[in-house]
């Protein structure tokens with residue numbers, strides 16, 4: 001995890017030393033300033049994750065420092081903890097009014113500071129990667145909410161009406177919607193309905209805000225899918241707490257769904273792996289073929305700058321690409337002589353059979369096209385659909401090269417395998433006819449990288465030669 005940067009502000013060197021000592025076990029760089037003015041200069045030049053400040057200091061006190069930071073939008077996200085020996089209710093409220101996140105009395109600093117710092121950092125991390133969409137036709141309300149929410153660390157985007165909001169929702173990842181009801185062009189009711197009809201965005205928590213007289217409308221909105229409503233005018237602190245709660249509940253729910261999906265996927269993969277093992281047990285010649293294709297194809301894809309999820313899709317696609325052969329009769333799959341036309345047609349069904357085996361598993365959705373199209377040819381003469389050129393998904397074109405190479409170099413019932421050099425030549429000759437030129441180039445790039453790696457891993461071989 002990235003090291004945090006914390007600024008400790010106090011005119012007493014002993015107090016700064018004490019605070020730094022209390023926080024020594026945090027993964028943080030602790031820097032010092034001796035008054036508010038010096039701290040403000042440092043904060044303007046460097047990015048800090050937290051400020052811990054004394055209140056009573058010369059030149060600029062802690063309350064002034066806090067007000068200055070919170071009134072400057074680019075700095076507003078920085079949480080501030082005030083540590084002071086002035087701890088009457090009046091002092092504490094002055095601190096909170098200035099925008100402090102926490103107020104710790106110097107009398108209890110040894111017992112409380114460490115835990116408060118941890119909790120403030122956790123809250124600010126949580127808020128920092130969350131974006132709230134504020135939808136209201138009133139400029140002053142949009143401004144007030146933007147300022148208030150960004151002070152708690154949230155990212156805020158605003159829209160003047162429902163139509164603008166939908167436009168933003170199509171382009172920006174939004175974590176929560178806060179919407180007015182009465183707006184021109186598209187009101188909050190239509191917006192709420194449209195959001196909840198769209199499967200891509202209908203899980204985003206939706207808060208409705210309106211005036212007291214709209215209560216019956218708010219109830220209607222609740223039935224349309226809004227999570228909760230607030231009555232204007234509202235208190236910014238309560239709204240922030242409500243948003244934090246909705247977001248953390250929502251986050252936990254998503255996490256649970258993700259875990260469940262992951263569990264289901266692993267269980268399905270375990271049973272499919274058994275099918276692959278069963279297939280390889282009956283067909284000795286394809287033993288290890290799935291792993292080889294998977295390793296070559298995912299290695300090739302990783303050279304394209306694909307992210308780890310895409311590489312994983314191809315890795316799984318390689319493992320599963322021939323799963324449909326489980327449906328091919330043994331007398332054909334294991335036949336030593338040449339196949340008849342009828343038998344060839346039977347074998348050619350395996351991409352579609354494999355596709356049908358994997359299709360019902362939602363978490364393997366992206367893998368299905370690799371299974372279905374791994375025997376398509378670049379010139380359109382492949383099967384099962386005879387797709388041509390770029391109509392074949394690129395990952396499937398890559399899989400076809402990896403599959404061809406491994407098939408050529410392994411022993412088959414009807415012939416013994418080619419050498420690697422012979423296989424390279426055949427692949428090169430198939431460039432632009434059977435195989436996609438880009439995928440073939442990527443294959444040779446991968447082969448060359450593998451050879452370089454081998455030379456680096458085993459330099460002694462080079463010396464011996």
Ligand SMILES: [Fe+2]
Pocket residue numbers: 321322350374375
């Ligand atoms: Fe195949």
